[in-house]
Amino acid sequence: MKKKHLTATLLLSLLLVSPAIQAQKKLLPAEQEIELKYGADRLGKRQDAAMQKFRDNRLGAFIHWGLYAIPGGEWNGKTYQGAAEWLKSWAKVPSNEWLQLMDQWNPQKFNAKKWAQMAKESGVKYVKITTKHHEGFCLWPSKYSQYTVANTPYKKDILGELVKAYNDAGIDVHFYFSVMDWSHPDWRYKINSEEDSVAFQRFLTFTDNQLKELATRYPTVKDFWFDGTWDASIKQNGWWTAHVERMLKELVPGVTINSRLRADDYGKRHFDSNGHLMGDYESAYERRLPDPVKDLHVTKWDWEACMTIPENQWGYHKDWSLSYVKSPVEVLDRIVHAVSLGGNMAVNFGPQPDGDFRSEEKELSSFIGKWMKKNGECIYACDYAGWAKQDWGYYTRKKDEIYMIVFNLPYSGQLTAKTPKGVQIAEATLLNGQSVKVTEVARNEYNIGIPTQTPNEPFVIKLKIKTSDSPVSKYKEALT
Numbered sequence: 001m002k003k004k005h006l007t008a009t010l011l012l013s014l015l016l017v018s019p020a021i022q023a024q025k026k027l028l029p030a031e032q033e034i035e036l037k038y039g040a041d042r043l044g045k046r047q048d049a050a051m052q053k054f055r056d057n058r059l060g061a062f063i064h065w066g067l068y069a070i071p072g073g074e075w076n077g078k079t080y081q082g083a084a085e086w087l088k089s090w091a092k093v094p095s096n097e098w099l100q101l102m103d104q105w106n107p108q109k110f111n112a113k114k115w116a117q118m119a120k121e122s123g124v125k126y127v128k129i130t131t132k133h134h135e136g137f138c139l140w141p142s143k144y145s146q147y148t149v150a151n152t153p154y155k156k157d158i159l160g161e162l163v164k165a166y167n168d169a170g171i172d173v174h175f176y177f178s179v180m181d182w183s184h185p186d187w188r189y190k191i192n193s194e195e196d197s198v199a200f201q202r203f204l205t206f207t208d209n210q211l212k213e214l215a216t217r218y219p220t221v222k223d224f225w226f227d228g229t230w231d232a233s234i235k236q237n238g239w240w241t242a243h244v245e246r247m248l249k250e251l252v253p254g255v256t257i258n259s260r261l262r263a264d265d266y267g268k269r270h271f272d273s274n275g276h277l278m279g280d281y282e283s284a285y286e287r288r289l290p291d292p293v294k295d296l297h298v299t300k301w302d303w304e305a306c307m308t309i310p311e312n313q314w315g316y317h318k319d320w321s322l323s324y325v326k327s328p329v330e331v332l333d334r335i336v337h338a339v340s341l342g343g344n345m346a347v348n349f350g351p352q353p354d355g356d357f358r359s360e361e362k363e364l365s366s367f368i369g370k371w372m373k374k375n376g377e378c379i380y381a382c383d384y385a386g387w388a389k390q391d392w393g394y395y396t397r398k399k400d401e402i403y404m405i406v407f408n409l410p411y412s413g414q415l416t417a418k419t420p421k422g423v424q425i426a427e428a429t430l431l432n433g434q435s436v437k438v439t440e441v442a443r444n445e446y447n448i449g450i451p452t453q454t455p456n457e458p459f460v461i462k463l464k465i466k467t468s469d470s471p472v473s474k475y476k477e478a479l480t
């Protein structure tokens with residue numbers, strides 16, 4: 001049993017992670033590109049106000065909430081270590097039995113306004129909500145499925161309440177949607193026969209209907225984040241992924257779509273057969289991040305990473321002691337790491353079945369929120385700075401302002417900053433305006449002082465820069 005899960009996990013990582021990484025390396029010279037009907041719609045970053053808002057938001061929350069929250073990783077007295085939202089699969093529970101959990105869906109502590117307030121206080125600018133995960137249970141009263149909130153004791157439209165509450169708080173809502181649907185008889189992993197093909201076309205029509213329903217019921221939705229699209233059946237129907245992207249963009253002006261939805265004419269995913277990103281942003285960085293030195297190619301496109309607080313639990317799991325749980329500073333490190341490479345970060349929360357959040361998540365959320373309140377200007381609307389990574393932490397940039405976000409303090413009491421050619425540091429300050437000593441130590445190399453009373457959490461130094469083509473410097477490069 002265990003071995004099987006390991007193999008499944010390995011296979012998942014091989015199948016899901018590598019295509020994106022491999023494909024982008026195979027960029028062909030323009031004249032050798034092949035013609036694609038369902039390849040990238042656009043070359044380079046999307047440049048419009050809605051995309052800019054998506055990018056400027058930078059910090060988001062992911063919410064995984066569905067029937068899986070009820071068993072919380074435990075089935076028939078046995079606890080499963082794998083991701084709680086996959087429990088149906090780990091414990092091999094037949095769909096009809098699993099969907100009976102709907103009778104217990106009655107989150108008495110659920111309060112959309114409280115969720116929105118928590119999000120607001122945590123500093124996130126958007127929330128990605130699982131409208132439907134692999135299990136097939138819908139958080140909205142879909143007329144195309146019987147497995148929805150409407151048919152539970154709770155009855156109410158959870159998604160609708162959340163969209164309203166978040167929007168009222170000025171927070172953008174993104175929809176997570178799993179195409180793979182374990183509750184639907186027409187879902188196929190692979191098309192092996194005419195019969196499969198017919199069933200699967202029916203399934204795609206059902207999915208179109210649900211997506212149109214979501215887009216029209218909740219027109220303020222800003223993004224669709226697709227999942228469960230890695231199987232052969234979808235790769236054999238790349239046309240459909242291109243169609244869905246166009247359909248949603250027509251229904252919801254400005255909407256953004258992740259690369260995970262897409263497959264091209266040849267079943268290539270994320271990046272098409274010519275190596276161009278499909279969708280609006282890359283979404284394969286999950287629970288891991290690009291290397292800040294070796295993976296600078298990611299700064300060429302928009303991307304969003306997502307991460308769990310334990311090692312790999314998206315939905316609510318009763319027992320967080322089964323894997324390592326990241327500390328608040330470790331979570332913060334990953335947020336800053338993503339932004340320093342021009343990416344967004346969505347931190348995941350898995351609410352309890354009663355509609356409240358576990359205490360660890362509340363604490364984390366409040367830590368991030370307090371830090372963002374003081375230091376958010378180095379995150380929101382910031383981008384890759386283009387400066388060489390140093391050991392003390394990360395750089396981000398907003399126009400001519402460079403932020404140093406310090407995670408590691410050196411014994412020398414000096415932070416090294418190396419500027420690109422033609423760039424000098426004019427001034428350094430803390431975010432409260434207090435000035436920090438800058439010493440030029442070599443051409444394009446500076447020592448930046450640290451505050452005498454060092455903060456007990458990561459802190460930010462803001463640099464003002466000057467640019468000149470022929471830099472006036474008393475330091476000459478060595479003649480060799």
Ligand code: JFZ
Pocket residue numbers: 012013016017083085086227228283284285286306314
């Ligand atoms: C998927 C889901 O199976 C999981 O339950 C969760 O919702 C997560 C956000 O997405 O899992 C994946 C999907 C893609 C990768 C890894 C896990 N990937 O590309 O590495």
